[in-house]
Amino acid sequence: MEYMNRKVAVIGVGNTEYTSNRRETRSKAELAYAAVKGALNMAGVGIADIEATVFTSVDGFEGNVRPARVLESFGQGLNIPLVDVNTGGTAGGSGVKEAIHMVSAGLYDLVMVYGSPTFQGVVDNQQVLNTASPPIFEKPFGLGAAHMGSLYCAGYMRKYNFTMEDLALVSAKSHKNAAKNPYAHLRKGYTLEEILNSPMVAWPLHMYEICPNSSGAVAMIFASEEKAKSLCPTPVWVKAILSITDTFFTGYRPYTGFPQLKILAQRVYHRAGITNPRQEIDVAELFNPFGPFELLEYEALGFCGQGEGVALMRSGATEIDGDIPCNPSGGTLCTNSGIAASVTRHAEVVLQLMGKAEGRQVKSPKTGLAHSWGGNDGQFHTVCIFSLKED
Amino acid sequence: MKVGIIGYALVGFTDEVNIRTDELVFKAAKAALDRAGLTREELDVSVITSLDAYDGITISNGLMAPGAGGYEKDATRIQGGGVGAIMSACASILSKSSRIAIVAGADATVFDDPIISNASYDAFFRRPLGMSNQAGYGLFATSLLRDRGITEKDFAALAARNYRSAAQNPNAHRKKSYSSEEILDSPMVYWPLRQLELGPVSRGGAALVLALEEKARELSRDPVWVTGIGGGSNPYYGSWSDLVDLKGLKHACRKAYSMADIKDPAAEIDAAEIHNPFAPFEIPVCEALGLCQKGQGLDFLLEDKKLINTSGGALGTNPPACGGYFRTIQALECLKKNDRAKRAVVQDSDINLGFFGETYHVLVLEKAGV
Secondary structure, three states, X not given: OOXXXXXEXXXXXXXXXXXXXXXXXXXXXXXXXXXXXXXXXHHOOOHHHOOEEEEEOOHXXXXXXXXXXXXXXXXXXXXXXXXXXXXXXXXXXXXXXXXXXHHHOOOOOEEEXXXXXXXXXXXXXXXXXXXXXXXXXXXXXXXXXXXHHHHHHHXXXXXXXXXXXXXXXXXXXXXXXXXXXXXXXXXXXXXXHHHHHOOEEEOOEEHHHEOOOEEOOEEEEEEEHHHHHXXXXXXXXXXXXXXXXXXOOOOOOOOOOOHHHHHHHHHHHHHHOXXXXXXXXXXXXXXXXXXXXXXXXXXXXXXXXOOOHHHHHHOOOOOOXXXXXXXXXXXXXXXXXXXXXXXXXXXXXXXXXXXXXXXXOOOOOOEEEEEEEEOOOOOEEEEEEEEOOXX | OOEEEEEEEEEEEXXXXXXXXXXXXXXXXXXXXXXXXXXXXHOOEEEEEOOHHHHOOOOOHHHHOHHHOXXXXXXXXXXXXXHHHHHHHHHHHXXXXXXXXXXXXXXXXXXXXXXXXXXXXXXXXXXXXXXXXXXXXXXXXXXXXXXXXXXXXXXXHHHHHHHHHHOOOOOXXXXXXXXXHHHHHOOEEXXXXXXXXXXXXXXXXXXXXXXXXXXXXXXXXXXXXXXXXXXXXXXXXXXXXXHHOOHHHHHHHHHHHHHHOOOOHHHHOOEEEOOOOEHHHHHHHHHHOOOOOOOOHHHHHHOOOOEEOOOOHHHHOOOOOOHHHHHHHXXXXXXXXXXXXXXXXXXXXXXXXXXXXXXXXXXXXEOOOO
């Protein structure tokens, strides 16, 4: 508790079903209502019990400046604070961090976090994302999301002499898991062959190694110790959460791994009292809008050594029935509803620890890790450790 | 356990700046750290306030975070304004996640204010009507004329009062002391509001350094304490009375005053910095903050009963993102300059985007020894 003033736990998660943003027939207001209602129901509270809401999204994709202001599911009718967090792809992790701080600081006892269906209705999100690049030096190159992913994957592949098959295998794992997840968007279970035969988008990434544009929303309820114990039979306790920031310019990066995530993981593990992540973490949800990112994340998070990500994945350790299951939900690769996807990494870990991960449940996990990645070419990471153990 | 403000800096404010956003935020952050006697390495967390649309790029905090000391640090970005970012930094410190935080931001980009404001309204009902921040200010001001018996001359008198203060503030954007006559002669923009009754869009940067109580005492001889902070919101499709009664602001106020143990704000608060991007908004805000009785806001302000908007308020200086920082820093300066002022309140909002669905923040600042 050195880095927590008060204990904080998650007591509710609400998900909508996910679909393609092109096929979506529900409005943003309907999605917000459904996700919020689901989270409140699981927590056994009403909107009048919520004392503050943290809204997370990236405005540029939404078609509205500050979209939270026009939605009404966040307690505005009761005039509660509406905190608007936007740090790019990590906005979900940053929003969760904000809620945890508000509760831990003693400012509020029940705080809701909402992950917006950021990509619902976006016309050309590559063009929007391109404006996140340094305006004079890098933006004119036309950098979009797929290019950001391909730079890391190509550098990683070359440094360790990995093959296209090595990279595609980890995506096949995500697709296999997503097929079991009722809240996944792509549930086709694409195989290694199908992935390698899908169109090349940005070398070395094929279409099925790149996330879709999904639509769906998620909400979580964070509670103080007293509220958590009185309201929830299986509160999931927050052990530590932090973020890290890289340079805005991307040309200096090695593109063979995530060195900033490695630094961040050490800081978070120190705060959470984790000395051996491979042994102590029972389930992890890692931000993988590009399937092979998961391999780089294994290494940065200390699940294996440098260059050993493929071997760890091929060993089966990160499968749902492995000793360190990663992305049992199918990850961001199969469901990317914008910032809902980075809140979902946390919501999925919580559902796993509560034993409520229908169809994709890991066997009796006690401690979980949620990660998010975002900003200009991965300028930010967040890592959060959840546990069933209160102390 | 409380939070102290141990350093701050302003750069600007003016119509346009000939400097990039990241350079401007660096300038402000560096000056604030220097004033606190700290280096970037000693920071635990960096909090930005900004809005992508104002900055012309998406995820604009990515551009600003390294300039605000964020490299390899914990960081975040709050979009609802400067006092919201200060609340985030306080929550981080009070939760024990960090001990020293910087909050920073910069308004450097020239943008089309009515278009961005209009884009914050829903696409089907209000956006096509041409709703914007200034249209909303006009509606609000109209209700004050109709329901409160306040006159257009009163609006001008309030504006003139702000300009008199701005003229004495070296940090103000508009530094001319416009008279009531000049204000009434300025062009009508949204009836009944004239050009000089509406705040400018000010460019500049600002930063504040905050620290946990024990750290603040160690690092500063005269920290100013954040003793209360609260937030609130209004519904987008709420009633007109929700709006003009400022229920969201009152919610924020209750929380901040309860934290600061303020029971009688009229007696216990000596100074206030209020976000008044249109002149008559000061009236209901003063009443909502409990600085005077409901219905007495106009007389309270014109009789100068307390130190209200000694900076010249948002009519003098109105940075769209950093306004909350500006007002907080002006309240700090007011406390430092006035011996009789012990406790100040800062009111912030995102109504630069417009009314309906707006959010509010309230901050209570206290000098040592209160």
